[in-house]
Amino acid sequence: MIDRKEDLKPEKSARQVPRWLQKVLLGVPAAVPRAEGAARKSDSVEVLCYFNRINVRVKRKVFKSEDAHTYLSLGSCPVSQIHEDHYSFLYYLKTDCGFKKESFPDYFSVSILLHYNPTGPVLREMPFDIPLQCKYHRLFYSYKVGFHPKPQEGTVYTKLLSNGNFSFSPPDAAGVRSITSRKIYNLGDPMHFEVNGHDKTGKKRIYINKCFVTASQDPYSHPRYTVIDNKGCMVDSKVSTQSKFLTGDSKTTQKFSVGAFLFKRGASTTSPQEFSMHCEMSAGPPIPTPSSKACNYDEATQTWKELYGKDSVCDCCESTCQSAEPAGGSEKVVSSHSWKLD
Incomplete structure (x- = not known):
């Protein structure tokens, strides 16, 4: 019998499990069943x-x-x-x-x-x-000594500043200087946000698919309030004229503003409420589609209008906008710095 204890010796960082051990742990591959209830x-x-x-x-x-x-x-x-x-x-x-x-x-x-x-x-x-x-x-075997895989969640939330393809920052009221610390707003103030795509080719346009606000930096917390939904519809623009997508010098940057608000749950407290914005964004072609767009609601005409393209791509904002097929996995979710309402 071959002594393979060196293969199981603990080490720093990570290394691949030896093939002989993979066969022992995995055994005969089983058919992958569907979760009951899924269909x-x-x-x-x-x-x-x-x-x-x-x-x-x-x-x-x-x-x-x-x-x-x-x-x-x-x-x-x-x-x-x-x-x-x-x-x-x-x-x-x-x-x-x-x-x-x-x-x-x-x-x-x-x-x-x-x-x-x-x-x-x-x-x-x-x-x-x-x-x-x-x-x-269960899709794995269990041993007294072994490994228990933990499924990775489908959506990964990252910090505001990232080395990836996107960054999310709240600029000042003029839309020029980026605010990197906590800021306090008064109720009704317009709050400005900016998403940058860092596309070196200049052929991509940045789209914001969904944004919601929570009362903490935890994106899974409640209560929450959705301001952008349905693949790029500024749904809060039907409630507040201050909530809207804003034009910019480059389509690799998308700016928008939201009217400051309070959650009813904490409105009776004397201390300022703290909030964070969480947005799902992606990079796509410069010509918008129903699944990639930036649509504001125009109260005067009671219609939806696209920021740069044809307004017809916004027709689904009153129903359900279908998702397009994934194109290279460029979709990402990021969270902003927190702010407070005084």
Whole structure:
């Protein structure tokens, strides 16, 4: 028998597992099963299971009331989005919705209740609770001495200043000097932000797909408020005229402003509230498409208008803008410095 203890000797940094040990640990490769629930559909409820999040869709035709979404919840979490034909819940499993997580010898289970509890002096629809479950079959072997792989989450949030393809900075009110420390705004002040793409070829345009504000630097925290959504629609421009995409000298830089606001949850406190902006961005062709655009809402004409291109690419801002096929994985999520509202 060959003594291979040197192959298992601890060392600094990392090195590849020897091939003989890979065969011992992995054994005979097993067929990769789907997570149960990922393809489970019905006429009323659809459950999509991912490694780090769950997506539940409930058909609107189930309900008679137009405001049924106000009485519908996934555990303790409200409806995430309202679509033409369904209500959607999209939450990370880390979110405090009431997910019950259980580990079994052959699989890992995540379960939660879908609640519908209409209120009022009379009932025209019956309340219900539907148990939902995702099962994740284990894809690795376990040994007393061995390695336990940990799945990497799908979205990686990075610090403001990065050596990658994008940087995100809040410039001053004139849009010139970058603010690198915490800044305090007054309620109603316009807050300016800027995304730089660092494209040396000059053939790419920077697009901001989504931005939301949280009351901490943790992008998974709640409450949160979405200002840009639906692949480049400035949804907050329908609420505040100060929220809009801004033109610039180069399309490799995208500037925008947002009207300063407070979360209701902390409005009664005397101390300033602290916020952070988190944005998902990508680099694409200079000509915008429904999946890559910068659209502001024009209150005067009650239409959506693209910053540089044809306004027709903004038509989907009132519904759902479909995602394009990934082009080289240039999409990235970054977070801004925090700021405070006085």
